[in-house]
Amino acid sequence: MLLHLINIYIYIYIYIYICSLIIIIILVFGQIREARPKVTLVVRMAASVANYDYIVDWEFQTDGLIRVKVGLSGILMVKGTSYVHMNQVNQQENLFGTLLSENVIGVIHDHYIAFYLDMDVDGSNNSFVKVNIERSNNPPKVSPRRSYLKAVKNVAKTERDAQIKLKLYDPAEFHVINPSKETRVGNPVGYKVVASGTAASLLDLDDPPQKRGAFTNNQIWVTPYNQKEQWAGGLFVYQSQGDDTLAVWSNRNRPIENKDIVLWYTLGFHHVPCQEDFPIMPTVSSSFDLKPVNFFESNPILNIPPNVEKDLPICNAAASA
DSSP states (O other), rough: OOHHHHHHHHHHHHHHHHHHHHHHHHHHHSOOOOOOOOOOOEEEEEEETTTEEEEEEEETTSSSEEEEEEEEEEOOEEESOOSSGGGGGGOOOOOOOEEEEEEEEOEEEEEEEEEEEEEOOTTEEEEEEEEEEEEEEETTSOOOOOEEEEEEEEOBBBBBOOOBBBOSSSSEEEEEEEEEOOOOOOOOOEEEEEEOOOOOOSSSSHHHHHHHHHHGSEEEEEOOOOOOOOOOOOOOGOOOOOSSSHHHHHTOOOOOOOOEEEEEEEEEEEOOGGGGGSSSSEEEEEEEEEEEESSSSSSSSGGGOOOOOGGSSSOOOOOOO
């Protein structure tokens, strides 16, 4: 039985190899001479907040993907010190930062940007779906394969169901779907949040800054649309006692299935300064994606006219003086 399966695998690999070789020959010697460009429209915003500069790029791509990039730069946050060299610092002493120059310490700190995403995927009534990627084990002697992957979909009924802490070893996808709109094969149309490098706050939950910034307790939140709930840290952040934040709204645990909902995504950075950051910090970047998931019937780039040879620019050498 095992030998028979091995032979089948060998035949499959040979078949794939031959097909790949045929495709390469056609591409090299045949008449296929086309490519479809992937064009990106970039909408940029730059904001100066205290001594830092934030550059936010919204990239709208022809395949339907929306990429949000955040770049951090500006003048580093520092504090004064009597130290001019690390040999003056007691090994047991915590500087809460890095000695960057004589009498200057760069303070360890965090940056968080909360994105308010009123999705409205093909209509206003949407649902949030957490798609857990799980391992399923095969019974003994059924197959040479011991395990495979499966996707388990869970529709969030209330706000607390949609409070998400990202975990590397508990992988999941996060979809916003319109349950009343389907593709021709029956999948609900949707978009998903593709998380990238982010950070989670390490402060005590009762620490005053954390009470005001409680939206950093999770990386993803989903709330029903409310015109008065647009600022994750509340309307007056610096005067807040933490009683008017995204965390307070979400803990009301309102129903969110098949409702007009808002998805909140928190992009974060931990910053341990180094000497290269002083005095002007090189740009540090991170991003996340909003990616179509069964929103189109097929790859939308296939509907774009291909570039042909006559469309390409012709470069001529400049005349010598």
